[in-house]
Amino acid sequence: MNNTDPIPDFSLPTLDTLPTISSVVGIGASAGGLKAIEDLFSKLPVNTGMTFIVVQHLSPDFKSLMDEILARFTTMRIVNTENGTTLDPNTIYLIPPNKNLAVEDGHFVTTDMDRDQIQRPVDLLFQSIAKCFGSNAFAVILSGTGSDGAIGIRDVYENGGITYAQIPETAQFDGMPKNAITTECVTHILSPADIALSLSEHANHPENRTTVDPLTTEELSGIRLVFSLLSERHSIDFSGYKESTVARRLDRRIHSRNCKGIQQYAELLRTDKAEIDALYHDLLIGVTKFFRDTEAFFSLQARINRLVSQLAPDEEFRIWVAGCASGEEAYTMAMIGVEAFARRGLPPNLKVLATDAHQGALDRASRGLFSAESLEFVSRQRQSQFFTQVSKTQYRITPETRRHIVFAKHNLIEDPPFTKIHVVTCRNMLIYFKPPAQNAAIASLHFSLEKDGLMMLGSSETPAKLQDEFETVDNTWRIYRKLRSLPLAIKSYEQLRAVEQAPRRLVNILNRDQPEQLSFTGLLEAYDLLLGEFVDCGLLLDEQRNVLHVFGDASRYLQNTSGRFSGNLLRMLEGEARTTLGAALVRSARDVQSKIVIRNVPFEIAGEIVDTDVTVRVLHSTVAAAFVWFIEFGSPITSSDTVETEVRVSRPGDQYDALEAELTFAKESLSASIEELETSNEELQSTNEELIASNEELQSTNQELHSVNEELYSVNAENHRKITELQEVTEDIENLLSSTDIGTLFVDENLFIRRFTPAATRYFNLVDHDIGRSLSSFTHTMDLPDLNDRIHSVLNTGKNFVREVSTDQGDRVMLRVVPYMSGAERKGAIVNILDIRTLRDDADSDGQC
Structure with a gap:
């Protein structure tokens, strides 16, 4: 980094420094990201009021054409950022080549990249907007290789911002999206176009800003079915978990198995036991480190020291770590406990009860073998005291520390709590529970604690309804002290759940063979049976004349054509039937109150011409402007409140009125043909636009190649540095041996x-x-x-x-x-x-x- 460049100061700005900025969207991309950026901005309105900052990996000596390329997809103002540039709404800011970009007090701060180090410009931007804008910050990770952005997206998420990652299957390079998703800090996994729609929705309705999209009735029903299958195999009731939170992890599994939705995934779980186990692992296993949030444990340690000093002689100090996952937090608490006894000059009389609902996690935790990366926040002194290095990348907990910990399988909201606990920690687990389950969990933790015992929760968790039973001793790190030992009149989770699930029991009674089966799908099947009773043979079309549903044997009137398949009705008809029905559709759309009955329409069936009566009618929605066409083959059933217009297809020798009717239909058929020609003309224009776009894509490809070159440049710089170090070591050894x-x-x-x-x-x-x-x-x-x-x-x-x-x-x-x-x-x-x-x-x- 050049010493002459200003160093970013990520302090919080005052409110009057940002009078017009409502939200800031940071967008990170690399190889393959240009197409994703184009798709995003092509679907994004120009007047969202948001500020957009695009960071794409670029070669240091490359003059970017990003501004010219994006100008084809949006009319928003596009600025090549310089040091000191002020942020404005409805503006796109681009990172300059060979620079890092950060935000400070409503303007940009650029610094030179140090090419001897691995570059993470996306992380730097995300970290700065997280600190400056908090919950008004948005982070978007698009196509690219590597893990740049994974650290910064966690900062945005933890500061209340909203985070997005491109669906890996839609990205040309899925490294950056996948690494972001594995942090568990991505609130939306969408395609670039859907990300644009979501950002627009947040801009229009900031008061409805939530971390997850609302779930439909069918999605909720599907999640409950998945919960039922998990409970059957692993004996854990997940119904107390928030469906919206679980949906994010479910969505990842659905995409990984290429399922089209929750229904198909639920059917897969019925037969694939290995997938149930994989889902179970994803739902319960958390990623953590020793002394994560070091300041939180420093605050807790000072209070544990005081509790230990107040113990009676020979009294055991008991700690409960609920939801211990892979064990890092349990061992952290053991270290703090051992150090507290050491300060008093006493041997540790300590027991740590580490519990989790996942047996696999407990087995891994009990082995006490951890990677060097998980010891990132452990001091060297603690490493030498509590760990034994078994290889360059792995450390094992010492037997003296391990003997203080008991690992046990325990479900916090269903199993009875422990007793005589002095300190209990339950961090970042309650956020996955519904309020009834949260209350039941807090009640269990309260019951387990001794008077004046300490409870530590996650940074976004509180005792909720039991707040009056605790004194807050550290509001920042959610440390509470139990005030009294009076029993609480709290309903058990089973009682609360029974009340909640009562309305669903009727569904189960009606569907005994397959409990928890999706009620929406069953309802559709019932509708199909009902329609089959009253519609013998017919078609249902949408506004574009595409076939939505085929009743009875109506498919025999349709012709299979070669080439690309089209669901358009007129492309599945031939000859006079095509012209006649096309005209009837046009006429019925104009006269929506009438039912058009056409007599003796000729259809070719099995090589023979069959004359059939056809009825065409428009069905309008009562709550929307949309409509559908209903076409019935055979004698129609006419209701008393429907006006019926009968038309007979003419034949040689028919009467004058039949000729007149045929002339009328000829005019309408001509109108239909004109519409088809207009459609063909639009397709030709679209083809011409595609040819023009191909030329523009060549320029975009050049931009992509430079982005890929940046990736290779970074790897080459790192390899060159390693080679230089190896050469120096080799020369040292050669000189030593020769001398x-x-x-x-x-x-x-x-x-x-x-x-x-x-x-x-x-x-x-x-x-x-x-x-x-x-x-x-x-x-x-x-x-x-x-x-x-x-x-x-x-x-x-x-x-x-x-x-x-x-x-x-x-x-x-x-x-x-x-x-x-x-x-x-x-x-x-x-x-x-x-x-x-x-x-x-x-x-x-x-x-x-």
């Missing part, structure tokens, strides 16, 4: 020579091109005929071999053979030969001096 007067020989496990120092050639007849040859092929000048056997023994046992031997020249040397270690494995041996006479001469010289 030492000790004969050193490196061999692998098969005694093939890997490297040797110049001094080693005094004892072995070696030259440079002998590297890679077997040591047994060479003689040596030392009085040790079984040297090779000695080296093999070191390789097998791992024990060093040291002996003073003489050479053919009468010199005395010290021979030392040690194993060559790679990690925990022996990969060869090192032979050191030290001339004792030279060593003694050097010692004598030092003595004389």
Whole structure:
């Protein structure tokens, strides 16, 4: 970073510094992101009042054409951002090449990128808008590789903002969307076009801004069915969980299995037990770290120290970690407890009860084996005291710490609570529960605590209805103290759930064979049966004349055509039937109160011409402007309040009035043909526009290639840095080996020579091109005929071999053979030969001096 550039200060601005900015939308993208950005802005209104900031990875020496390309898809003002540029609404700001971009006090701050470091410009932008705009910040992750944006999107989410990720299947490169989704901080997973619609909805109705989209009745019913299947297999009742929260994780599973909706996914769960297990794992397993939110545990630790100091002699200090997941928080509490006893100079009389509803999580937690990444917030002192390093990337909890913890399967809202607890933690679990389940959980935690015991919740959780039973000791980190030990008259969760589910029991009674089956689907099937009783043969069309439903055997009147399939009725009819029905549809649309009855319409069925009466009628919605056409084949049933207009298709010899009717229909058929020609003309115009767009896409492709080049540039810079470091290490080793007067020989496990120092050639007849040859092929000048056997023994046992031997020249040397270690494995041996006479001469010289 250039020292002359200003350093961003992400302090909160005052209200009068941002008089016109209502919401800020940060958009991060990389390879493949240009098409997604185009789709987003093409569907976004120009007057949302929002400010849009686009950060796309670019090559450092590339002049971006993003402003020209986006101008084809939106009329919003587009600005190439500079340092100090002020934020305005209804404006798109683009990141300049080779710069990082952040927001401070209503204007932009740009800083030079340090090309020796991995670049994360999207994270930097998201973090700045999260701190400056809080709940008015929006973060959008589109197509791209890598994980840039995953850290920043968590900041936006935790500050109350709304976050989006592109559906990975719709992205050309799914790395950035997938990494964002795995943070569990993405509130909407949508296509770029749907993201635009959602942003527009938030702009128009900010008072309805929520973290999740409302669920339909069918989605709610489907989630309840999934809950039933999970309960049947894993004996855990998920009905207390918020459907809207669970829907986000369900949506990810639905997309991963390529299901079209909740109904199809529910049917998959009926037969795929492995998928039920995978869903169960996704719903219950949380990702955490040791001492996550360090300040929260620092605040709790000070209060635990006071509680420990107040314990009676020999009294056990009891901690309950509810929802321990993979165990990091439980071990964190154990460390704090051990340190609290150490401050008093006492051995730890401590028990940590770590519970979770997921047995797999408990099994993993009880093993006490963790990655180095999860120890990010653990100090070096605690690492050395509470962990043993087993490899470069893994650490294990020490047995002394592990013995203080008991892991047990426990359902917080159904199983009875523990007792005589001094501290209970239940962080970021209540947010998944409905209010009745939350109240039941808080009541269990309250019951378990001793008077003056401490309860720690997640940053967005509160005791709700039981607030009066606790004193708030740290509002920021949600730490509460129990005030009294009086029993609470709180209904159990089972009682509350029984009241809630009472209306659904009738559905189950009517559907005994398949409890919790989707009532919406069953209702549609009932409608189909009812319509089948009253409609023998007919078609239902939408406003564009596409077939929505086929009743009876009406399909025999339709013709299959070659080429691309179309649901348009007129493309499935031939000859006079097509012209006649087309005209009838036009006429019925004009006269919506009449039923058009056409006699003797000729249809080709099985190679024969069959004359059939056809009835056409428009059905209007009572709550919307939409309508559908209903076409019935055969004699119609006429209701008393419907005006019937009868038309007979003319034949040679018919009367004059039939000819007149035919002329009328000919005019209407002509109108229908004109409409079809207009449609064809529009398709030709659309084709011409596509050809024009192809030229524009070539320019867009150039922009994409530069974005991909930026990805490769970053990887190449990192690899170049590593290569430089390796070259320096290699040169250091070469100089060390060439400067030492000790004969050193490196061999692998098969005694093939890997490297040797110049001094080693005094004892072995070696030259440079002998590297890679077997040591047994060479003689040596030392009085040790079984040297090779000695080296093999070191390789097998791992024990060093040291002996003073003489050479053919009468010199005395010290021979030392040690194993060559790679990690925990022996990969060869090192032979050191030290001339004792030279060593003694050097010692004598030092003595004389």
